Every structure is written in C-alpha cells, then in structure tokens.
Amino acid sequence: MNIGIVGLGLIGGSLGLDLKALNEHTITGVSRQSSTCQRAIQRGAVDDAHPDLMAVTSADIIFICTPIASIIPTLQKLVPHLPPTTIVTDVGSVKASVVHSAESVWANFVGGHPMAGTAESGIEAALTGLFVDRPYVITPTQSTPSTSVSVLETLVRSLKSNLYICAPEDHDRAVAWISHLPVMVSSSLITSCLDEPNQDVFQLAQALASSGFRDTSRVGGGNPELGVMMARYNKCEVVRSLKTYQAELSKLTQLIETENWPALEAVLQQTQQTRPQFL
C-alpha cells in the first residue's frame, strides 16, 4: 500500500518506523523542514520525504500527523488533488470537532487517535514500537465509508495497538475524564498552593512536598500549549467534566465541614476500591 504521512514528528515519525518495518508498504513523508525530511529517511521512518505536500497525493491512505490546529487547513490543501478513493485519517487527540469539519471537506475521512507518546517531540523522538499495546481509537461517523474504516483498522492492528472503535463524541467525553480533566485538576492544585500568603508556610510546603504532591501535580505542570489545545478543541466535554468534578469536591468539603467522618470514609473507600478499574 502507498502510505503518506504529513508531519514527521514524534507520532508521524513513529508511525513511519513501524509501518515501514512491516516491508509491505511504500511510505512517503512530508515535512516543511528539508532537514526533517532527510532525518526521517536516514532513520528509516519513510522511503522518501519532501517539503511539498503534493508528494502524498498519490498515496492510498494519508495520515495527517500535524498539530491539531493544522489538520483541517492541511486537508483543505490536499483535497483538490486527491482521487475520491484516497483515505485520509488524522492522529488528533480531540475528535468530534476535527472529524465533523474534516468530513464536510472530504467524505473519505476516518478520524483516529493513537494514544501513545513521550514528553519529547520531533523526528529524533520517534520510537519503534511506540503504539504496541497502547490504545488506538478510530472514530467513524454514520457517513464514514466502512471499507475505509476497515483499511485503517488493518493498519492499526499491524502496529499491535489495542483497537477501539467509537463515535467521536464518546471518545471526547472519555478522554475529558481521564486525560483533560486531570490536567485542569492538577494545575489548580499548583495555583492554589501559590495563593498561600504566609511566606514561611509557603517555603515549608515547598520543602516538605513529596511523592503525593509530585504525582498529583505532574500533568498540571506539563506543556501549556497542550493544555490549551485540550480545552479549546474539547471545550464542552472539559467544562462538563469540570462542573461534575466541582460538585463532587463540594460534597467532599461539606462532609469535612460537618465532620461526617463515616460518610467521608465511605467516599474514600469507594475511590480506593474503584481506582484499580482504571489501571
């Protein structure tokens, strides 16, 4: 199969490494930087690479692996040059807004989200086997051609990913709970500590912080652009999860204020018992 990959960063580069290693496909990459194209070829992530987007127009399937804001503009530039049989997919971490915009531009679009990554970025960060045993969510709509879903599905299985197929809206609601809400919750833990007016206490808190604070604050101290992206492209679900969270936190606070220790213990027992279901 002829495969095109637009964007040769961590995700695009890693997809190329694993798909090329199967020796079943011809892979063409696109990156604006010529130096990135050269490195992608050297690293064995692609058979060939060009700065010109038109290099992928003869591919059977095109993976758009750009930042989320560039997915639709990239698709719009491509479509005048594609035959209707070309499948286009993406790797964006938010799906409903992307998929509905994309399918209005190109009927043969299949949304996807490989849920793997590292803190690094760029072609040098690309890794063999990045998607093995990790979730890869495909998000067709009512109008997505089922044969195109099958083609992507087969490629995803060849990466040894754990395949999930669901509606874009279900994907976005699920990732709001387990990925986007934790960032907001964690970030507010840090900002509230910064509100401590007593400098002696603040410095003591910094000195005494240990693994509990480190883990709970980790994702809140991550990449700011990524956090904004989650909120921006998944706004409704992120706000919805935040409102539910605030209601739960208010209930917990009230149990403490009213010294209802048995009820507080019941809540903490429930969280202790249910957390392993998410791991």
Add this chain to the structure above:
Amino acid sequence: MNIGIVGLGLIGGSLGLDLKALNEHTITGVSRQSSTCQRAIQRGAVDDAHPDLMAVTSADIIFICTPIASIIPTLQKLVPHLPPTTIVTDVGSVKASVVHSAESVWANFVGGHPMAGTAESGIEAALTGLFVDRPYVITPTQSTPSTSVSVLETLVRSLKSNLYICAPEDHDRAVAWISHLPVMVSSSLITSCLDEPNQDVFQLAQALASSGFRDTSRVGGGNPELGVMMARYNKCEVVRSLKTYQAELSKLTQLIETENWPALEAVLQQTQQTRPQFL
C-alpha cells in the same frame, strides 16, 4: 541515652533500627502484641520490648509512635509514672491539635513529624535508613523547654534526616497544601468519573486511562483511614485549602467557558514554571 518507643510499627520500628545501630543508646520498645515485641528484638529494632507501657517510664526520652488517636491516651497513662525530666515526643502527621493537648498534660512534650513511610505497615515493614534525607519536622511552642527541643534535635540529626523547626500551626498549614489537599483533589477526580451516566463512555474511559490519570488519582485511591485522619485532625487547614482550591478551579473553568485562551495559557505556563520549586 535510654530511649523508649511506644508502638513498634513501620515508624517506631524504623526509628528503633537506626537509633540502635548508632550503639549509643539503650532502646526499650512497647507493643500490645507480645509477638511484635519478639520480632522487634529479633530484628534489632530494640534492646528489649514488653507489652506493658510501664516498661518505658525510666527512659530519658519516649517516642509515642501509635496511631494519632492514641497519642494523648497513651501520654495520659504514662505521665503519673514519669519524672519531670522525661521528654515525650510523638510522630503524628498532624501537629497543632496533638501538641496543644499534649502540653496541657505534660509540660516536657515536644511534637515531631518524621515525613517518611511506605505503603506497608507493622514491624516487618520497618526499614533501616527510612528517615535519611527525609524531612523531620519538630514543632515546639512558646512553652516547650528549649533543652528538650535540643535533645530531640540531636537525635533527629543522628538519623541523617533533614531537620525543620516550626510552629505546629505552620506545619499543619504546609502539610494541608502538599499532602492533605492532594488526597481530596485526587479522590474527587475518581468519584466524578464514576458519575458518568453513559456506560459505553465509562468503559471507554477505563480502557483509555493512562499515566496521567494514574498519577493524578494515586493518592485519592490510598488508605481511607489515613484520609479521614488528615481531615479529622487537620480540619481547619484542610477546609481552608479546599476553599482556595475551589476558587482557583472556578477561575480556570471560567477561562475555558469564556474561551480566554491567552489567560488559560498564562495559568498553565505559571504552573509549569512553578512546579519544579516543590520537587
């Protein structure tokens, strides 16, 4: 020095192991279980151990290493049998309520909090070097004898701990921020996910949860009794930190609702930049 340790669990046992290894002290342990006393002797955590609390009345300094609810009752049983020179200290993780009750019972009381531990408990969990390079907070009040503080200070330094000396109230406010608030924040993340009414989405969320959810939810899925203890004995500071947290989370939510992306990015940049100060 004659040292008494009441409670031969993880903390009491580990204190015994390190203090005894110095070959400078005679250490007497107390545990209600005879089998625990025998194991403490076998493990080299104490020179001798008895189920009778009166075994420690001739010690120069007594470490009360019981659960927090038993500190004052233990002290009350001890004091009729102690000469006024006996220093009594504790290892409770909340200080103001303990210290003020304790010093009304025994003038020669010095509050302490060695901030080390593992998920295990009991004498078998005791570890050599548990307190090395970990914070050990001593919390004297205006009325605490300074010579007694110095004695405890010397022992703490001999454990190679990082010594902090502060008011009990400052300790409690600092640990509310970095230890108790994270538990409540993290627990509410789990309970709010459980509120998802769509079972398909809920199961998808469970399947897709990864390191972000795992880390942010970790302390909320911990020991429920410990969580209740934090809230119960440090109620004012925990509620205060929760109110500040809720205000910060409301501000963040409003930035998302009003699509104020530059301001949201500024908040996330601040949390990214300031988090390393706590690590």
